[in-house]
Amino acid sequence: ICLALETTGDFSITVGAVVAAAIASLIVRELFGYSFATWRFHLRGEDAIRGPHDVGWIRQISAAMLMRRDFKAVGADRPIQEVREGFTTGREKQAVLVRDGRYAGLVLAADLNVAAGSEGEPVGSVARLGDAVLLPGTPIRQVMRAFAEAETDVLAVIDPETRRVLGTVTEAHVLRKYGEELERRNEEMVFG
Template sequence: GAPLAGAFYAFEIVIGAYTPAALAPVAVAALAGAFVADQAGIEAYLLPAASTIDVRAADYAIYGLLGCCCAMVGIAVMRLIASIEGTVKRSPLPLWGRPVVGGLLLIPLALASPQVLSSGHGALHLDLTTHLPLIWIGGLLTLKCLASGISLGFGFRGGLFFASLFMGTLVGALFAGLLAMATGVPVIDATSAALAGMAALAAAVVGAPMTMAMLVLEGTHDFLLTSVVMSAVLVSSTLVRQWFGYSFSTWRMHLRGETIKSARDVGWVQNLNAGRLMRKGVATAPAGLDAAAFRQRFPLGSGSRVVLIDGEGHYAGIVQIPRVYGDGVKPETAIGELAENRDVSLSPAADVVSVMQRFDQTQADELAVVTADGQVLGVVSEAFVRKRYAEELDKRQRELMGERVEDTD
């Protein structure tokens, strides 16, 4: 029952940008889905909200502080999951045994409160409509964070979308209660704070601030509440981006060795790798060849560089042809002594970003592409890599604006 939230989710998470080309199809899809559900008699889920809410100028700062708290909780949860997952991977547990152990660890948490296993709207609705003691809310939040970490860390499938919504309501309610305890009077409405916390923590974890703001708007039909929710969401999203740099989905990709930070970077960055950028059929020579024999084989003007191969056929560096003709090079000198980047090479699967980083580190003009067993596949030049990267950036930008772009590969 939230077509605007669904549309913004598509823009922020799936497509990765707000684009004129995607506006019409995404809007039609979202509205069609809501229309079909309505015609089928399915009632939209409405979030419980305060009957009246009075927003003052100071409330925006208070809800911004709530957004800051949600950002810190979101970062802590993401790091907790990464820590548990890393520990499990280093353990001797077999793959089939990891979910078994994770399930056993979840049993005492579920016995303390079944809400830690929540996967529906029941627990969320219950906590939004029932004013629970602060110590219970804090304990439930701790148990839910731990349960989420165990579930994902021990290999259960799924993510943190609903879990972040649920934990956000607990953070918001806890924030409102502690604020009232500190000042002696209720400063903000507990239900409104819970909804703002729900949106802010979900924005911190999922990385979709406008989606969460629209979710609250369509779930409560309260524009005034949405204004302060927007304050919490923007603060939370901005702080996570500055302090952590990733949403949960891109953080998980980062842990798997990816270098992307948003949805729109994933595909083409990985496809544009060293194997596709290299020039094949490069000139090679034995590393033990002396300078005199090298000069006979490769006269000046025949090329710019030669890839050297050792006695076992493995990569042994790159030598610049003009350097062999230098005044200080004796005829009996082994050209292997003149080689550059003997221990530096590229994997054919290395993406374009890591290739450019390697060029920055080595200050080389060309690098060899080598297999895992040391066999030379080709050579990549820095100028060509940066040219192709710039072309791809321009291509993606034009695609986002709705232009038809033909593949140059």
């Protein structure tokens, strides 16, 4: 539109171009569901974006913002029986295993109960998700993808250099936070 005005200097062409662009935009949104720019984002793998209101905020929510710092840490060499007795019934569902201050995996309360015949073995023998971790800067979309790939509902957030555990993130909390933020953004868009 600006090029048409700059080239011709004729305001009547500019008005026609504005009307044509607005009509084309409305038709595309009605028939296609979103704009050409949003479609280009989808081609690049940004499938969570449904419009211009989604571009910025979805990248701002990271694993560091979603993690809980009140996790239970247990030495990976402690006996299974000792760790099982340390769990508060019904409250704690998992513990983060550490070895020399570094992340060594997660152990679920259910796994400790299943390992009934091996109470003397170290808890590290029933550890899982030793390699499935999140980094503090991981965006929420990749966090959700990591849950699906690891087939789990909890992941540890670690420092990439020291592998020290910073916190844990649960899938339920991530989905709840995403839903709350999406609702807040929609309210902002509707009510200003």
